[in-house]
Amino acid sequence: MKITLLLFLFFLSLQCYAQSNIRLWEEGELTWEDFKGKPFELSTNSSELYYYLSYSPAKKRVNDKTLRIYQTENYINQNLSWVKDSDKSDQLLKYNQVLFNILEIHRRRLQHELHRVNSANMARETLRTHNQNSNQEIKQFQNDTRLGTDRSALEFWDQLTSQELHENPFELVPEILDRNFGYGINAGFGRGVLTGSISEFFTPTINFMYGFDVAYKNTNLFLNGTLARDRVKRDYVKDGLLWPENLKTNVAILDVSIGQTLIDNPNHKITPFVGFGVLEITASRGEGELYEDHRITNYGLIYGLNYDYKFRKGIRLTPSHYGITFRERVEQNIRVKLYLTPAVFENMRGASINLTIGYSLFGRAIRVH
Secondary structure, three states, X not given: OHHHHHHHHHHHHHHHHHHHOEEEHHHOOOOHHHXXXXXXXXXXXXXEOOEEEEEEEEEEXXXXXXXXXXXXXXXXXXXXXXXXXXXXXXXXXXHHHHHHHHHHHHHHHHHHHHOOOOOHHHHHHHHHHHHHHHHXXXXXXXXXXXXXXXXXXXXXXXXXXXHHHHHOOOOOOOOEXXXXXXXXXXXXXXXXXXXXXXXXXXXXXXXXXXXEEEEEOOEEEEEEEEEEEEEEOXXXXXXXXXXXXXXXXXXXXXXXEEEXXXXXXXXXXXXXXXXXXXXXXXXXXXXXXHHOOOEEEEEEEEXXXXXXXXXXXXXXXXXXXXXXXXXXXXXXXXXXXXXXXXXXXXXXXXXXXXXXXXXXXXXXXXEEO
C-alpha cells in the first residue's frame, strides 16, 4: 500500500512539475524570466526557445454551451529554453517573441482546420502538416534575420506577424449552421384524467410516457406511447362482459403526430401538434384469466402541446468515436407535454387528458461555415 501511494505521489509530482514548465502564448509577451534553462555555452546561438504546437480533444464551456472540440496549444518549455546572460538584449527578446508569434499564426490556422476535419486520422495529418509548415517558416525567418541580428529584417517580420495576428483572431467557436435533420428521444411521468361519462366508470391514471422525435427544419414527427394504471369506479358492461368495481386496469395510448415549432429560442421551445391516436383500456393481467378478454379500444385524433426548457446545450465538432462524420448540436430539455384524445365507447364517451413532465434529448446535425 505504501509503495502504491509513493508511486502515485511521484507521478503526480511529475505531472505538476511538467505543467509548471509550460508557458502558453496567450499568457502574454515573453520575458527573460521565461528562459529558465541552463545555457549551452558551446552553442553559437545566444538563446534557444523550445516551442511546441499540439492539440487534444477537450470540453470547453463557452457562454451557455459545452463544446467538444480539438483544442490547440502553442507553448514553450521554460525549463528547456535558455539564454546567455551576456547576450541579453531587447532585440534578442523581440527575435524570440516573433518566433513565438509565427507559431501562433500556424496554431490559429490549425485550429481553423481542426474545426472542420472529418476523422481523427485527418486531425493528426493536419497537425503534421502545420508543424512542417511552421518549421519551414521559422527557418526562413531565422535566415532572413540572421538569428535576430539584422535589426531591419527583424522589424519587418515583427510588423508582418503582428498584422497577421490582428487580422486573423483565434477561432474558438466557428460559425455554425443548422442542417435540416433533427432527432430526439424523451420519457416522463405524469397524470391523466378521463372526462365525460368515461370518468364515471374509470379513475384518473398514473402515466409513464416515452417517445421519439424526428424533425425536418421546424416540422416534427412525434412517435409516442403512454402506459398507465387505473381502476374501475363502478360496474361497467361492454359486449356482455362485466367490468366490476375496483377491477385494476391498464391504459395505453399510442400516437403518431405532426408538430410545428412556433417558438425556438436559446431557452424555450414550444411545439403544438395533432395526429392519430389509439386509446386502449384492458384489465390488468394480475386480475386473472377471467378478465383477459376485457378490452375496449378507440381510434381517433390526438391534440397536444410540447414545451421544452433547455437546461443544457452542447456542440460536438470532433468526429464521433463510432465513425460518424457529421457534427451535431445537442439539447437536454425538461419536457412538459399536454395532450388530449377524444374517445367514444359503448355506453360512454369523453376524452383522455394527460400531462407529463420528463426528460428530452434532442440533436440536430450542423455544418461549420
